[in-house]
Amino acid sequence: MKIAGTLSFTGIQKTQKFSFPNKIQLKKGDNAENAQKADKDSMDADAKALIIAMRIIKGDKVPPKDEKFLAEHNPKLYFKAKMLGELAKNKNSKEHDSILEDEDSEETEADDD
Numbered sequence: 001m002k003i004a005g006t007l008s009f010t011g012i013q014k015t016q017k018f019s020f021p022n023k024i025q026l027k028k029g030d031n032a033e034n035a036q037k038a039d040k041d042s043m044d045a046d047a048k049a050l051i052i053a054m055r056i057i058k059g060d061k062v063p064p065k066d067e068k069f070l071a072e073h074n075p076k077l078y079f080k081a082k083m084l085g086e087l088a089k090n091k092n093s094k095e096h097d098s099i100l101e102d103e104d105s106e107e108t109e110a111d112d113d
Contacts, residue, residue, distance in 0.1 A: 045073055046073075046074075048069070048073075048099055048100065049069070049070050049073045049074050049077060050077075051099055052066045052067070052069065052070045052081075052099065053070060053074075053077050053078070053080075053081040054081075055094075055096055056070075056081040056082060056084075056085040057081050057084045057085050057088060058085070058088055058093070058094075059085050059086075059087075059088035059089040059093045060085075060093045060094045060095070060096055061093060061094070061095040061096065062096050062098075063096070063097070063098040065098055065100060066096075066098050066099065066100060069100055
């Protein structure tokens with residue numbers, strides 16, 4: 001899936017194409033309902049990753065668990081966001097609460113074990 005977006009902040013305009021790896025792998029015998037749910041879950045994770053990346057790019061502070069989620073979900077996007085975020089840091093940056101739900105953070109903690 002490719003998403004093109006134009007980001008504009010503090011007089012700098014940057015157009016970036018983001019590509020998300022297709023993480024849906026279906027086994028033989030999976031029905032359409034399971035495929036649809038897996039696709040929706042993947043799209044939700046991609047949307048969360050993109051929101052976190054845009055906050056970082058604007059120079060805002062995001063919780064460490066959000067940064068970790070982005071780094072694990074889409075490492076290329078994470079590093080690009082961090083580089084652009086360093087350019088955009090200013091004293092008016094916002095501090096955000098996590099957009100991840102508790103169940104998302106429990107999954108990443110379980111993966112660490």
